[in-house]
Amino acid sequence: MKSLLGVLFMLMLLFNQNVYTAEGPDRTREDIPEKYKWNLNDLYQDKQAWKDAKTRLTKRIDDFKQFEGKLAESADVLYECLELNTEVIKKYYRLSSYASRLYHQDNRESEPQAMQQSISQLGTKLSAALSFIDPEILAMDKATIKRFLETKPELKTYEHYLQDLQRQKDHTLSKKEEKIISEAGIMSGAASDIYGIFKNADMPRPTIEDKEGQQIRLDDSNYALYRASSDRNMRIKVFDEFFGAYKDFERTFGTQLFSQIKKNMFYKNVRKYDSCLQSALDRNNIPTSVYTGLIDNVNKHLPTLHRYLELRKQMLGVDELHYYDMYPSLVKEVDLSYEVAEAQQLIKNALQTLGDQYVATLDQAFNNRWIDMFPTTGKRSGAYSDGSAYDVHPYILMNYNGQYEDVSTLAHELGHTMHSYFSNKNQHFANAHYPIFLAEVASITNEALLIDHVLDDIDDPETRLSILGSQLETFRTTLFRQTQFAEFELKIHKQAEKGEALTGQKFTDIYLDILKKYYGHELNVTVIDDLYGIEWAYIPHFYYNFYVFQYATSLCAATAVSEKILQEGDSMRQRYINDFLSAGGSDYAIPLLKNIGVDMTANEPFELAMKRMNEIMDEIEAILAERQ
Numbered sequence: 001m002k003s004l005l006g007v008l009f010m011l012m013l014l015f016n017q018n019v020y021t022a023e024g025p026d027r028t029r030e031d032i033p034e035k036y037k038w039n040l041n042d043l044y045q046d047k048q049a050w051k052d053a054k055t056r057l058t059k060r061i062d063d064f065k066q067f068e069g070k071l072a073e074s075a076d077v078l079y080e081c082l083e084l085n086t087e088v089i090k091k092y093y094r095l096s097s098y099a100s101r102l103y104h105q106d107n108r109e110s111e112p113q114a115m116q117q118s119i120s121q122l123g124t125k126l127s128a129a130l131s132f133i134d135p136e137i138l139a140m141d142k143a144t145i146k147r148f149l150e151t152k153p154e155l156k157t158y159e160h161y162l163q164d165l166q167r168q169k170d171h172t173l174s175k176k177e178e179k180i181i182s183e184a185g186i187m188s189g190a191a192s193d194i195y196g197i198f199k200n201a202d203m204p205r206p207t208i209e210d211k212e213g214q215q216i217r218l219d220d221s222n223y224a225l226y227r228a229s230s231d232r233n234m235r236i237k238v239f240d241e242f243f244g245a246y247k248d249f250e251r252t253f254g255t256q257l258f259s260q261i262k263k264n265m266f267y268k269n270v271r272k273y274d275s276c277l278q279s280a281l282d283r284n285n286i287p288t289s290v291y292t293g294l295i296d297n298v299n300k301h302l303p304t305l306h307r308y309l310e311l312r313k314q315m316l317g318v319d320e321l322h323y324y325d326m327y328p329s330l331v332k333e334v335d336l337s338y339e340v341a342e343a344q345q346l347i348k349n350a351l352q353t354l355g356d357q358y359v360a361t362l363d364q365a366f367n368n369r370w371i372d373m374f375p376t377t378g379k380r381s382g383a384y385s386d387g388s389a390y391d392v393h394p395y396i397l398m399n400y401n402g403q404y405e406d407v408s409t410l411a412h413e414l415g416h417t418m419h420s421y422f423s424n425k426n427q428h429f430a431n432a433h434y435p436i437f438l439a440e441v442a443s444i445t446n447e448a449l450l451i452d453h454v455l456d457d458i459d460d461p462e463t464r465l466s467i468l469g470s471q472l473e474t475f476r477t478t479l480f481r482q483t484q485f486a487e488f489e490l491k492i493h494k495q496a497e498k499g500e501a502l503t504g505q506k507f508t509d510i511y512l513d514i515l516k517k518y519y520g521h522e523l524n525v526t527v528i529d530d531l532y533g534i535e536w537a538y539i540p541h542f543y544y545n546f547y548v549f550q551y552a553t554s555l556c557a558a559t560a561v562s563e564k565i566l567q568e569g570d571s572m573r574q575r576y577i578n579d580f581l582s583a584g585g586s587d588y589a590i591p592l593l594k595n596i597g598v599d600m601t602a603n604e605p606f607e608l609a610m611k612r613m614n615e616i617m618d619e620i621e622a623i624l625a626e627r628q
């Protein structure tokens with residue numbers, strides 16, 4: 001499907017950014033035992049086989065021409081075209097997966113890079129060749145689609161896709177108007193492009209001196225590093241200099257962000273939506289009440305965040321907690337280390353609660369070389385799971401270093417992998433891709449189950465504090481901070497919709513108000529210095545069009561899922577595997593979650609997350625009380 005290509009590119013954008021460490025580890029791929037390297041032969045025997053497959057696929061592109069302008073003629077024509085579409089895109093993903101895996105395992109080789117480039121050219125050609133399909137189906141009336149579905153039962157496979165297109169009908173315009181809207185696309189990225197280039201390349205950055213007298217250029221990545229300094233004076237300097245630099249360009253940043261909002265207003269207006277929020281969420285059929293409900297819930301539960309902040313203040317031993325005190329670690333790092341075999345066993349034990357079938361599939365991933373485990377020279381940094389090779393199996397890229405964080409990351413990526421594996425196995429290709437709203441549910445569920453299991457075995461209070469503390473920080477940054485961003489995003493769009501002109505100063509005022517509310521400035525929980533109201537200018541996500549709230553909703557959904565699995569046992573485990581992991585994108589995100597008892601339109605998932613957060617704090621307080 002054309003829309004599936006879109007989903008893939010979005011995922012690539014967010015999770016597959018090409019980040020390579022400047023100085024790689026000393027080991028090369030030859031130093032790593034086979035069993036810890038992914039087996040790309042499952043995709044193609046060799047590069048030649050890949051090239052041949054690509055040549056064959058390229059020849060198929062012209063086959064689409066016979067269908068152009070004819071989809072409404074009969075159910076047979078429509079079905080044949082969609083089948084061809086499925087076959088071609090499925091093969092395209094497999095080709096693309098091979099090129100990406102090769103490139104990511106060693107970016108110093110020129111051939112994989114060339115392969116990737118040629119694949120992306122093929123993707124562009126393919127998009128163009130398929131671009132008639134969605135509009136032609138949209139132009140058909142609902143009665144025709146209904147009749148086609150009745151006369152051609154095989155078309156049922158595509159029912160969700162067809163009905164989803166029909167659903168968007170009210171917001172689709174005439175052919176001529178659609179043409180103009182698509183032409184406007186060349187202007188739509190301007191604000192975001194200018195923001196990116198200015199911030200990442202041209203903006204002057206301050207320099208500070210570290211303890212050893214070294215000069216540090218305070219760009220975004222050094223800020224992320226030095227804001228966690230245990231030296232408070234250093235942190236103050238870092239915050240003041242860093243945000244001071246942003247403040248110097250408040251007007252410029254304000255104009256950029258307002259331009260972005262105006263872009264969203266344009267699409268909302270021409271597509272006849274009531275609000276920018278509705279226009280953004282309608283693409284995935286998420287009700288706006290899920291978004292506003294999250295904001296309401298978080299506001300109601302700010303005292304839970306404040307409880308954490310009081311705890312942070314106590315553990316840091318400061319009289320007054322400031323915004324620059326958020327990042328230093330509360331406890332000293334503990335040395336937990338795990339060999340790969342130990343990590344695998346630990347993960348299997350932790351996820352045994354999901355049943356034998358799940359664990360047997362984990363074994364397949366471990367034993368059949370789905371995973372590229374260790375960092376090597378030229379390898380992409382970070383970690384990801386890629387389930388795009390539909391009839392092969394998912395692949396995981398890791399940079400495993402033996403820390404607890406790495407074990408947790410492996411469990412996280414395995415969550416994605418199992419979601420892809422079960423969906424690909426049980427759904428037709430057209431319905432296999434799970435909606436983006438659900439993308440992080442299976443992965444965070446695994447992290448939660450792992451923590452629960454690990455804590456069962458650890459008695460040492462310092463180690464427990466370290467694990468609990470980092471889990472707590474996840475709640476602050478994923479649930480509260482992302483919702484704080486979501487609230488800001490909604491507010492600035494609402495102001496613009498009312499016809500208000502927004503400037504940098506105005507953005508700062510709005511942001512500062514929300515920041516002070518979240519951190520309890522008036523209640524003397526945290527002191528928020530006015531300068532930090534410019535933080536909005538540093539956050540790139542405000543150019544993602546109402547995206548960030550999904551980090552928070554995923555955490556709530558995953559907390560609810562893991563709680564229910566631990567409490568309800570067998571019945572929930574079966575529903576989770578059969579009705580969620582195996583369901584792919586056969587329905588919209590909200591009903592898919594509702595099927596397994598997680599209702600994102602109700603308060604329950606959020607309250608379970610708050611319950612978990614409070615339990616963690618109960619235990620931390622108990623450990624601290626014991627210490628004294």
Ligand SMILES: [Zn+2]
Pocket residue numbers: 412416439440443
């Ligand atoms: Zn993830």
